Structure formats: structure tokens, C-alpha cells
Amino acid sequence: MDLRFTDAQPTAAEREAVESVIGPARVDSHQRVRTASNLRIFAKGMQSVADRRHLLLPALEAVQSEIGWVSEGALMHICRELSVPPAEAWGVATFYSLISVDPSPPVVLHVCDDIVCRRVGALELMEGLEANGQTPNTRWLPSPCLGQCDRAPAAYIQRAGEDDQVLVSIDPRTRPIGPDGSVVAANGQQESPAAPQAGQAHLRILRRVGTVNPRSLDSYLAAGGYRALEEAVEMGPAAVVAEVKASNLRGRGGAAFPAWIKWEAVANSPEPVRYLICNADESEPGTFKDRVLMEDDPFSVIEAMTISGYAIGARKGYLYIRGEYPLATRRLRSAIHQARDAGLLGESTRNGVSFDIDLRRGQGAYICGEETALMNSIEGLRGEPRNKPPFPTVSGLFGKPTVINNVETLCNVLDIVADGGSNFASVGTPQSTGPKLFCLSGSVRRPGTYEVEFGATLGDLIELAGGLPEGRRLRAILLGGAAGSFVLPDLLEMPLTFEAASEAGVSLGSGVIMAFDQHTDFGDILARIAAFFRDETCGQCVPCRVGTVRVEEALARIRRDPQPGDLELIEEIDLAMRDASICGLGHTAAIALRSALELGLLE
């Protein structure tokens, strides 16, 4: 490969930021001045190039977070160091909404205007910010769901050179940026309150939330932490996989796929190098359950990953977390360090397990939650999903057999190992086993993450969240997220199990239960959902790239003055997106919309 770079040089600060993630510069810019005219690097075979390509996103992220944007000089420096063609690096940088390739002020506020936030003041908040006019040191942008719907409205703040932060429960009348551009940090809390059920005796997966100090390994150990790993090592890897099989644990990330099938396939693979990925991208609008686990029980995520890695024979795991979760990121990083220092994580641990974890931050792309897009993102490519087959268990991260599981899925493994798979399977129904987290938001009195046993009904969950506020009647529920579907109150009796949902023609998705009352402007909600998919499609395949635009346009017509044929057009587009798109985003992009139209929610 013969690469050519422009002359642009990084500033000292940019150089330092890059160095902090990829190590000292290897390309000596003093002895061989690399200029546009003379620079020709010949990389020895693709391998040496591929070796460091995976550092591209971390390097971009480092510059973004230290400097506030990625200049041409910084981009070229990264490209030279990692031997990445500049056009490709540009393609990667411009894929992510949290990376700016244009000069940016040091503080950028991403204000959520998604389904829940827009109903509790986000629009008012944005009008206020708009009225501020241009402010010198800050800028604000609208953002898709930030995973804080239980504490809406919310905003995520990027600060150059400082920790980023999240503002929640913002009072829309007191703007988070003053007219002089200063950030009113006091507006909105930052630390999450524990889940509403915290401390209740029946909890399994949430039992440490709010009761065990998430910053302290000692506290975790005192609460029985790392006993599951000990037991796993006693049993041996094959027995762990067998317990997971006996548990019939199904994926909590949305597709409800049996975990053991993936584990067994990778455990039995002839390929010695394997990977485990914990999918913590959690960007499905309305979903925030994994955040609660990661913020308030981070060690269990780390322990569960270690057990899983041990069981499938992976020595390395990646934890891919969405960029907009700074608190969870800090707590997980600290947990990883503490576990390493205590000999519970790393090349050789005191249990004899060899497994380490690399935490990677997403940079604002819902599609990177799709498993193969996530792998491409880690590899330093654009977050475009891959065509399947081959499946990740055969050819996943870096082309190696890979198990990828959701945070909640993995956290269940602790109890499966500790109490046995059949014990776990005795909870819930035969096809939907164990405890399950649901994310309650919208028109309920106590929004939050709730744990129930599979089998609880939709009505039970709404009840758990305190029912609807005074004077509000339930009009509809968005079940499963923006990729899920609307259902009417006549389904309140439906048990929330995979099989019951599937029989009713709906999906539990990522566990979203969003309640809407009689005052809801469904036209506005649907327009937002359509816009979301259009913004978040990777744009790779035609049915989804253009189909999401055409759906949005048809919906705009329907809202203004419905023409005969527009409804049918949406059905036709949906059919093509479901049939011909590459990935689940295209397959599900019009489902919620169609369900709402069919249920007459727009009338």
C-alpha cells in the first residue's frame, strides 16, 4: 500500500492526545520530513497495517475529547502513525455524530429531543437555547435518545480537555447554557439515583444496585462478588457452557437468541483466537437498563465478561459502550483497573484465568449497536453492518470466532453459574427464563428500570411504575423501542414473554415500555421515529438509505393532508426494507410507524 498525506501537521496538544492512546510517535517527522510531495510510505504487507488500524477510533476520540474537534493536522498525524489512508480515516471520522471535523467551541451540548424528552420540555428547552443566539464558547445540537428517558429531559455535554457529563431532569425554563455561554451545571442532576426497586429482597439481577458501592471492589467482594468466577473455574469451561445451555438464557439485546448456541459454537471452534464482546452500545430509543447495571454494578459486568471469556476460550474481551454514557464509562474503567490490580483480570489472574478487557467508546452512532457494525467500528472501519452469513461465531471480530452479548444477558450468567442453569430456568416460563429488566418511561408516575420474572404482564409493569399520573388515561404503549411496535391497552393482560409477544405479533425488543396518554400528539412522535431511522441508517444499502427518507416524506404528507395511496406506499416501502435490507435497522425501521397507522393512532 502506497499512502499519501497532506502537509498538515498536528499541534502539540493534538500530538499528545494521540500519543495517549496509541503510544509514542513511530513516524519520525524530524529525520524524514513528510510532505505531500515526497511522502510515500510503503507498508510491509497488509498485516502490519491491520495491526494498528483498530486504534483509529480511539485516536479520533482522544483528539475530539481533548481538543473538541479533529483538525486536518490531527487527522493526518493519526493516518501517518497508523498507516491509514486519509480518505478512509475521513470516512470513519465523518460517520460518527460525536466527532466534529469542523472547528468547534470547547463545550458542545447535545440536547435530546427524542420521543420521551420531547414530551416533557425538550422542545421548549431548545427554543430557549435558540433564543440565546450564538454564544462564543458553547454550541448545542439536537441529539437522539441519550438513554436517560427515566430522567427526561436530558443533555450530554462534551467538554474539550475535561470530563464529559450528562445533565438529567433539566428544568426547561432554566436553560443549561446561559446567554453568556456559560454552562449552568447546577441544572439537572448528574449521579443516577438507584433503580426504583433498589434494595428489595426479591431482586436478582438488580440486587447490588443501590446497595453495593459501585466504586469499590472490596464492597463488591463483600457482597459475594467473584464467587461465580471461582465456581466457574472449578467447573471448567465446558461445564459453564452446559449450565448456560441448561438455563436457556436468551439474549436481552433485542433478538432474543439463545446464548448457549453462540457460546457452544465458539467454544468448539477449531480456531484458537476467539473474542468476546459485551454490547453496551444501548442506543435504542427508550432503553436505559444496561446503563443502570453499568453505573451501579460495574464489577458484575466485568466478572460476567470474565466468566464468559473463560467459557468460550477467549483471552480478550471488548466492552463497547456508547459515548454518551460518561459515568458508566468511568465506573467500568475504574472497575477494570481495580480488578486487574487485584489479580482478577489480566493475562494471568489468581484464578489461573487469562482474560483481559479493552473498553471502547462509541462516538454517536445507533447502528454501531448492530453486532457486525460494532465489530467494524472496533476494527477502525466505518460502522457498516456486514452481510450474514458468515455469522460472528464463525467470522466475527478481526475475522475470528466471536461471541457478542448484551450487558444484561451477560450479567445473568453470574447467577446461572452460582445457582445452576436449571435453577435459573425454573424462573419465568420454559421459553423465557430468568429475571428480565424493563425500561419504563413516558406517562408513568415512576419511570425507571424494573426487574420482574418473565411472565409478568404489561399491566403489571405499568402498575410497578406507579401507573399513569392523575387525570391521564393510557392511550398506547410503544413496546420494544423505536424498532418495536405500538400496542393498545387491550394488550395489558399479555404476559411479557418472548412467546406471548411473538404470538401477538410484537417484540419485547430491548425491554422498552413507553406509555402514552390521551394528550399525545402521535403525529409528532411518529415523525420523530421516522427521522431517527433516517438519521441513524448507515446508508450502505439502497432499501434502507433511501427507504427511510421516503417513509419520512410519506408520513409528512399524511400528517399534512393524507392522499390516497400514501398509506399503501409506506407498506410497500416497509416490505422492501424488511426483505432486501442488510441488517435489522432496515428490517425494523417502519414497524412502529405501520403499527401506529394500523391502530389508528393518527386519527
Add this chain to the structure above:
Amino acid sequence: MTQPETTETANTVSLTIDGSPVEVRPDATLLEACRQMGTEVPTLCYLETLTPVNVCRICVVEVERNRTLVPACSRIAEEGMVVKTDSERVRHSRKMILEFLGSSVDLSAAEDEVGEWMEQYQADPARYGPQSEPTAAGERGRRHPGHHGEVNGRTAEGVHQPTKVDNTLYVRDYSRCILCYKCVEACGIDAQGTYAIAVAGRGFDARISTEMDLPLGDGACVFCGNCIGVCPTGALMFRSEWELRRAELWDPDAQSVTRTVCSYCGVGCNLELHTQDNRIVKVTSPQDHDVTSGHLCIKGRFGYDYVQNLGDVDRSSIDEVLAAARRPAPE
């Protein structure tokens, strides 16, 4: 190295396509299987000489027991597969894909088959409404992923924009780009190894771009023109062709193609010289040629002026227009 013959591994895979049995070599794609039996499957992003990216989805077929349709160009044939290439579902998806492209991209210079498929699948791109206004030069190239502007549904949003004319050899008219990734692959991993262009941005704003959207000559491009050679829509075009089209003098019927061997070096690349009124108006190389697979270098592709530098002796009606192609910026 020769592989020992093994009798255990099957030498063929049997499947059924549209009710007829067919045997193909292991690892053959469904597209190869279809072609082997003479069944036509439309393709846009697929080319024999490039790695399949399976993004256009026009080649989808129905395979029994698969929830969704599958791309024939990249799905490997499996023993016992039952494939339908012309079912209602297949026809519907192909029709919609053609409509999506036709309503967002200028297909007027695309390969002839595209028009034929439009008729065959009764695609009606016009039903999405009139085309949105073209965007200003450079605007799409700087779009940030995330929230987009107001949508009213009165027009069908497209990718129309001014043509990028930043050099004397070829132009990039991304109003015609269907984002098939062929040029990216030809420039990068599959042929040229230059990596001058890549896909940038996200979603409907995804586009082919150089780094920082630089003019071609300021980036890594070596002007081999291999991207032009693979572009199915005329988005990438010889400057000479573009100028002639602008002057309404481009006339394929009046053109002839002469096959010859490039005289610059000893590799022996075959050239196809397309001439109109005794002037070379573009150069291609046969895709099935062993040496080139359709790819050339800057000399073979663009270094033909010496052939027709005849001064005043021989004048051609298109000389004036071709002279315009030598000016850096368009008039």
C-alpha cells in the same frame, strides 16, 4: 503447490433454481449459479473483478427457509437450496430499489440495462413526487451525521448537486452516484491500491469523498481512471465526454472502438480507444483482459494526446470542445 485429490469433499453443490436443478462448483455464489443456467439477475454493485459489497440489493432472490431475501451476488450456494429469482417478493423489492434510485439519483447516463429493468419491473420513480432542489456546491460534502432539516414531503429528496470539475482528466458528477462502492474498491483494495476515495458521512448523506473533500489533485489520486472504468452510472466521466455531452455533441452512434496495445511500457495492457470524428474521446480496457481486468494507469488511460496532436493538418468538428477539456476549470 498442488492439492491432493480428495474424493470425500463434494465437487459440486446441487440446488434448485426456479424449479430446475442445477449443479455448481463449491463456493459458487447464487449469482454464478443463476448465470450458469442462463437465468438473468440484475446487478449494480457487483463486478467480477471486485470483492462483492452487496449494498445495492437489486440482485436479491428468495431462498426457502430464509426470513429475508438474500443477495445473489454474494450468497454462497448451499446443498439443497431452493431459490426463486422471480417471485412476487423478489419483483417487489427490485422494483422498489429501482424507484428509490430513480427518485434520488440522475440515472440518465447509466448503463442501458438500468432503463430496461425500470420497464421490466414497472418501476415508477416519479410517484414519489418532484425532485428536490439541487444542493449548493460542496454542501453535501460537509454534512454532519445526525439530525437533518425539516421534511415536508412535497418533493422527493435526491442527491443532486453541481458536478465536481477540478482537473482536466475526469469529472465527478455525484448527482449520478448510486453509492455502489465500485470506485472505492477499484481505487483501493481490489485494483489500484491508492485509496484516494472512500465513503464518507452517514445515511442519506453518505457520499464518495476524498479526505476533507479535497479536489482530486490535492489528495492521493494518481489519475489512473480505474474508478471511471467501473462506474455504472456515468457519475465518473472523462472530461472529454463530459464537455461533449454539455455541448450536446456526444454521439455514441458516431463512435467506433479500436482495440490496441498500450505503447508506453512492456506490460501489454489492451486499450479500447473510443473515437468520434477521428478524435479519441475516451479510453477503456476490456474487463475480461488477462493483464488489466479493465484497469489501466494514467498513461494508458489519459496519455493519448500525442496520437492526435496533428496541428492544423487535420481538423475535427469537436476540437474546440475538446480544447475546453484542457482548461482546469469549466467555463
